[in-house]
Amino acid sequence: MTGPVATSTTGATTAAPAGHLAAQARALVAIGRQSVRSALAVRSEVLVSGVAVLVRVVLVILVWRAVYGSTPEVVGVDRSTAVAYAVLGAVFTNVLNPFWRSSLEVRVRQGRIAVDLLRPVGLVPQTLAQQVGTTAAAVPRCVLAVLLALVIGALQAPAGGVLGLLAFAVSTVLGVAVALLCNLVVAMTAFWTLEVGGALMVYRAVAQFASGALIPLWFMPGWLRGTLEWLPFQAQVFTPLSVYFGTVRGWDAVGAVAVQALWVVLLALLAQLVWSRALHRVVVQGG
Amino acid sequence: MAEPPADGAAGTAAREPWRPQLREVSPLRAWWVLMATSLRVVFAYRSNLLNTALGSVALQGSQLLFVGVLLHRFEQVGGWGFGEVALLFAMRLCAHAVCTVPFGQHSAIDFLINEGDYDRLLLRPVSPFLQMLAWRFNPGSLGDLSLGVVVLVVAARLAPVEWTAGAVVLLVLAILAGGLVEAGVQFALSSLSFRLRATWSLKVTVDTTFADFGPYPLGVFGTVGSLALTFVLPLAFIAYLPATALLGRTDELLLPAWAAYSSLLVGPLVFWGGYRAFVHQSRHYDSPAG
Numbered sequence: 001m002t003g004p005v006a007t008s009t010t011g012a013t014t015a016a017p018a019g020h021l022a023a024q025a026r027a028l029v030a031i032g033r034q035s036v037r038s039a040l041a042v043r044s045e046v047l048v049s050g051v052a053v054l055v056r057v058v059l060v061i062l063v064w065r066a067v068y069g070s071t072p073e074v075v076g077v078d079r080s081t082a083v084a085y086a087v088l089g090a091v092f093t094n095v096l097n098p099f100w101r102s103s104l105e106v107r108v109r110q111g112r113i114a115v116d117l118l119r120p121v122g123l124v125p126q127t128l129a130q131q132v133g134t135t136a137a138a139v140p141r142c143v144l145a146v147l148l149a150l151v152i153g154a155l156q157a158p159a160g161g162v163l164g165l166l167a168f169a170v171s172t173v174l175g176v177a178v179a180l181l182c183n184l185v186v187a188m189t190a191f192w193t194l195e196v197g198g199a200l201m202v203y204r205a206v207a208q209f210a211s212g213a214l215i216p217l218w219f220m221p222g223w224l225r226g227t228l229e230w231l232p233f234q235a236q237v238f239t240p241l242s243v244y245f246g247t248v249r250g251w252d253a254v255g256a257v258a259v260q261a262l263w264v265v266l267l268a269l270l271a272q273l274v275w276s277r278a279l280h281r282v283v284v285q286g287g
Numbered sequence: 288m289a290e291p292p293a294d295g296a297a298g299t300a301a302r303e304p305w306r307p308q309l310r311e312v313s314p315l316r317a318w319w320v321l322m323a324t325s326l327r328v329v330f331a332y333r334s335n336l337l338n339t340a341l342g343s344v345a346l347q348g349s350q351l352l353f354v355g356v357l358l359h360r361f362e363q364v365g366g367w368g369f370g371e372v373a374l375l376f377a378m379r380l381c382a383h384a385v386c387t388v389p390f391g392q393h394s395a396i397d398f399l400i401n402e403g404d405y406d407r408l409l410l411r412p413v414s415p416f417l418q419m420l421a422w423r424f425n426p427g428s429l430g431d432l433s434l435g436v437v438v439l440v441v442a443a444r445l446a447p448v449e450w451t452a453g454a455v456v457l458l459v460l461a462i463l464a465g466g467l468v469e470a471g472v473q474f475a476l477s478s479l480s481f482r483l484r485a486t487w488s489l490k491v492t493v494d495t496t497f498a499d500f501g502p503y504p505l506g507v508f509g510t511v512g513s514l515a516l517t518f519v520l521p522l523a524f525i526a527y528l529p530a531t532a533l534l535g536r537t538d539e540l541l542l543p544a545w546a547a548y549s550s551l552l553v554g555p556l557v558f559w560g561g562y563r564a565f566v567h568q569s570r571h572y573d574s575p576a577g
Binding site: 042044045048049051052055056058059062063066067068071074075193195197198199200201202204205206208209214215219220221224 | 334335337338339340341342343345346348349350352353356357359360361364365427483484485486487488489492496499500503506507508509512
C-alpha cells in the first residue's frame with residue numbers, strides 16, 4: 001500500500017518541470033490560506049484567544065514590575081528592558097508554542113494520512129504550509145498585544161532605528177522557521193508511536209523555557225545559559241529579542257542571525273531524514 | 288436477575304410481559320465502575336501513560352524552573368522568599384491534581400458534543416455528567432499529582448511553617464478545597480459548550496492562567512489585579528488565601544484575615560455551582576446528528 005504512494009510523492013518533488021513547481025507553489029499557498037481560514041472560523045475562539053494574550057501581557061508586566069520593585073538594575077538589565085522583554089516573550093510564545101499546531105498526528109491516527117500521501121504535493125511541504133497558515137492567523141492578536149504594551153508604556157521601539165527593526169524582522173522570521181521545523185520533527189514521531197500528545201507537551205514546555213520566552217537567558221546561571229546556547233531553542237525567541245533590545249549589535253547580530261540560519265538548514269535536513277525514514281513506517285489505520 | 292417465567296405457569300403473573308429487573312445503582316457506584324474501566328484502559332497502554340504523564344510533569348515543571356531561576360536571581364517576589372513561593376506553588380499544583388485526577392475529563396466536553404458522542408451518554412441510565420467525568424481518564428493528571436506531591440514534601444521543609452496537627456489539617460483541606468474551586472470553574476466553562484460548541488480556548492486560557500500566575504503572592508498584581516483574581520477568576524481561593532494563613536501573612540490581604548480560611552467554604556460552593564450550571568445548560572443540548 002505504501003510502496004507506490006512513496007514513489008509518486010517523492011517523484012513529484014524531485015523531477016518536476018518549472019510549470020509543475022508553480023502549480024505546487026499555488027497549491028501550498030492555497031493550503032496555507034485554508035488553515036488561516038479554519039483557525040479564524042469560530043468567532044468565540046478568535047475572541048477568547050485575543051483576550052487571552054492581552055490578559056497575559058498585562059499579568060507578565062505586573063509580575064516583572066513587582067519582581068524588580070525599586071531595584072533599578074539586575075545583572076546589567078534595567079527594569080524597563082526586563083518588562084518589555086517579558087511582553088515580547090509572552091507574544092512570541094503565543095505564536096510559537098500553541099498547544100496544538102500540527103494536525104499531522106491526528107491524521108496519522110485516523111488514517112487520513114493516506115489521502116494526504118496521494119496528493120501531488122509532498123507531505124512535509126503540506127504540513128509546513130498548514131503550520132505557516134496557523135501562525136499567520138495568530139499575527140493580528142499579537143499585533144494588538146504589542147500595541148497595548150506600547151500604549152501603556154511597557155514597550156519601547158527596537159534599538160538601532162530602521163536597521164535594527166529590519167534585523168529584528170529577519171531574526172523573527174528565522175526564529176519562526178526554527179520553531180516550525182522543531183515542531184514538525186516532534187510531530188513526525190507520530191509515524192512510530194501513533195500518539196505524540198505527551199512528546200508535544202514535553203517539547204512545548206522545554207521550548208518555552210529553553211527559548212528564553214519565559215525568562216531571558218541573561219538571568220540564568222552561567223552553566224544553564226552555556227548549555228542552552230548550544231540548543232536550537234534560543235534561536236526561536238532569545239536571539240530575535242536580543243536583536244530587538246540591542247544587546248547583540250553590529251557583527252555580533254549578524255553572527256547571531258547566521259546561527260539561526262544554520263539551525264534552519266540543520267533542522268530542515270533532519271526533518272527530511274526523519275521523513276524519509278517515516279515513509280517506510282506509515283501505517284494507514286482503518287485502510 | 289429474575290428468570291423469565293415458563294410458559295403455561297399458573298396464575299395471572301404468567302401473562303405479564305417479562306422485564307429485566309434493573310437494580311438501582313447509586314451514582315457514586317456507577318461513577319466508580321465507569322472510572323475503573325477508564326483506568327484499566329489507560330493502564331493497558333503503559334508507554335502512552337508514561338508519555339502523557341511526563342508531558343504534564345514537563346509543563347508544570349517548566350513553570351517551577353522559571354520561578355526557581357527568578358528567585359535565584361531576585362531572592363524574593365512580592366516580599367515572599369523561596370520557601371514561601373515553593374509552598375504556594377506546591378499547594379496550587381496539588382489542588383490542580385485534585386481537580387484533574389477525578390474531574391479532568393471536563394476537557395472532553397467539546398469533543399463529546401461535536402462528535403455526537405453525547406447522544407450515547409443520554410441513552411444510558413447514569414447521569415451524563417458522571418459519564419463525562421469517566422469518559423477517558425487523562426494520564427497527564429497522574430503527572431500533575433506526582434510532581435505536586437514531590438514538590439509539596441520538599442516545600443513543606445523549606446517553608447517557614449511550624450507543622451502542627453492543625454496546620455497539616457488546614458493544608459490538606461485547603462488543597463482539597465482549591466481543587467474543588469478549579470473543578471467548579473471548569474464545569475461552568477464546560478456548560479457553555481452546549482451553546483458555543485467550542486470552549487477549548489477558554490478552558491485552556493483559564494487553566495494556563497491558574498498554572499502560570501498561581502505561584503505568585505497576589506500582591507504583585509496590584510489592587511485591581513488582586514480583586515480580579517479573587518472575584519472574577521477565583522485564583523486566590525485555589526492556594527494563595529490558605530497559604531497566607533499557614534505562613535502567617537494574612538496582614539497583607541486586602542480582605543479581612545478570616546478570608547484566608549474562606550476557601551474551605553468557597554471550594555464546595557463553586558464546585559456545586561459549576562455542577563448546577565452544567566446540568567442547567569445541558570438542557571440546551573442540540574445533537575449534531577439532528
